[in-house]
Amino acid sequence: MLLLLPPSKGKTPAADGAAPVDLSALAHPGLTAHRRQVLDALAAVSVRDDAADLLGVSPNLADDVARNAHLKDAPAGPAATVYTGVLYAAAGLATLPADAAERAARTVRIFSGLWGAVAPGDHIPPYRLSMGVSLPDVGPLAKSWQPHLAAELGPRAMGDVVVDCRSATYVAAWKPATTGDDAAEWVTVRVVRETAGKRAVVSHNAKHTRGVLAGHLLRRPAEPTSAAEVLEAARELLNQVILTEITTGNTQTLIEATLTPAKSRGPQTLELVLA
Template sequence: MLVLLPPSETKHPGGDGAPLDLPGLSSPELNPVRERLVAAVEALAADVPASRAALGLGRTQDDEIARNAAVRSAPTLPALDRYTGVLYDALDVRSFTRGQRRRADARLAVGSALFGLLRGGDRVPAYRLSAGSQLPGLPTLRALWKPVLTPVLAGAGELVVDLRSGGYADLAPVPGAVTVQVLSERPDGTRSVVSHFNKAHKGRIARLLALTTAEPDSVVRLRALLRRAGLHVEHHAPEELTLVVPADAVVR
């Protein structure tokens, strides 16, 4: 089972690993595009106004541009430790035992605008690049990533659970992947799409899938696994599950 997570805009600073080693990352077939994008963000960082425009940053976020300037020399962290925010708080990999962390590193992967795909243990620096960014002189990120990343994901040879947000899923759609929609249900039975706290619920799903010893190989077995864990999961579309949470539990 491969569980795809979105990255986060915010990232833990610093690190204790050697600088970025592209040949040492998983999925080496992605390295030509990785090298092209790393070179582009590094060069762009020399022009602060252009970086602000391309990356959608305000004047108070120039530290993000400095991160890109140091993308090749800065210390690294494993991907699952680098990203922060609501989803990663719910995932809470720092609470895992060593054995659980090995399983998480094998099962969880992050869809990255800069690196394409990162396995949990791949070491990367802090950086700033979003799925919707447009780097000067380059095609769109979707045009760069889709031809090389989609075959990698399609050839995973295992059940793919795609928890990426829309922009990152668009970079490289995965045929046959299982997606999860999160809906809140009010006492009167009406439902609505969960927006911000969708990330927290997906983080909890990712944690469950990282820790389980089961190996679901179909959407039906995945649904059964989530239901055994006490989640209200419905299956109405062939490759989509719907997680229904009480409205008063959405922000917990």
Template sequence: MLVLLPPSETKADGGSGAPLDLAALSFPELNPVRDRLATALAGLDPAPAMAALGLSERQADEVERNARLRETPTMPAIERYTGVLYDALGYGSFTRAQRARAGRRLAVASALFGVVRADDPIPAYRLSGGTVLPGVGGLRGVWRADLEKTLSAADELVIDLRSGPYAALAAIPHAITVKVVTASGAAVSHFNKAHKGRLAAALACAPREPGTVRGVVSIAAAAGLRLVQAGRTALELVVG
């Protein structure tokens, strides 16, 4: 099973790993695009970088962070990304066995790296899925062919928890999507990320890996989460 998480705008600082080595990342077939984007992002002058990334003067340090992304320390992707979903995931409280399962099952969509597994060592950076990068263009056009080929080739159950801008980078025809809804069927927006984080934690920590949608529903139920099938490749996480 591959549980595909959205990234976050915010990243943890620091790290104890060696600087970025694309050869150390999963899905090595994506490295030519990764290298192209890393070079373009690190080489942007401050003013066009801030405009392209939608940053304010108070966020100027994000541009410097990008400029040094090949030099700064790395840490596992699952620890690099922060925010509501990752707080709800609670990776820091996982046991050693649960961390090993998470390393096999969790992956994160990324505007810069396409997709990385939980244990992949990455630096801090700033780049969003909807960015139009000077000298490169829109990221959907950059990523779509290669990323769709990689993700569509996954011969395991794929649970797609990506947000819109990252889902747009690559379609995964066989993936199971999850929508967070209320009991009345209304979409949940404000706490969407937290609920997806809890679901991801349940799937990552389950002693047995599910091979079917029914198995995913059962794992969620054991964790106190209500998943219902809304189509052949669609699930709804009912909350409230």
């Protein structure tokens, strides 16, 4: 299994005094040169007067943008603790038992506009940069990362199942091959909610549900090795309460999990239905 996660917008700083990022120590050393190029370009952009506009963020995040200029010296912490938010809280990446943490180190890759893709244990500083940004001297980040990520992740995915919890912005940076000698089974996760017999795609709760699924895939005894086994694992969560809404106290339960075949060279779709 190769489990792909998006980064979170919210990030928790590492402890004061922690060592800074060591690019050579991150997973996939073949990405090091491009990581350095993006890091330098981000630092240069972040001291400009129009930095917020170029990075596509609110002017209220000026302090976050300013910190981008000093990432090489900033304290770094494990990606599993730096990335926070709905999906990460639900997955519990930072509190996995030893066997599940070992599986996560091998199978989980967190996509990033700055780092390309990192493992949960890679030490990184918090930063502000989306894959949807175009940086001077680098260009659109998703396009710039494509050849580098393909070289690193293509061989890793070959013959395996790729469980994709990323948003479209990050999917654009790398798509697994689904045909040919280097093919993988590619499964994306779609979450819908059923109300009064009608189903609609959900957003915020989808992140939580994908996180629950990710945590389950890492903690269950057997690691899935095919799309069919991913579906089997998802069905182990049927009739369980997936989340409780804070504002209303209402619960949402997983009532159905199905796998839709791929169209052309695209992914299969694992649809999780909440009610």
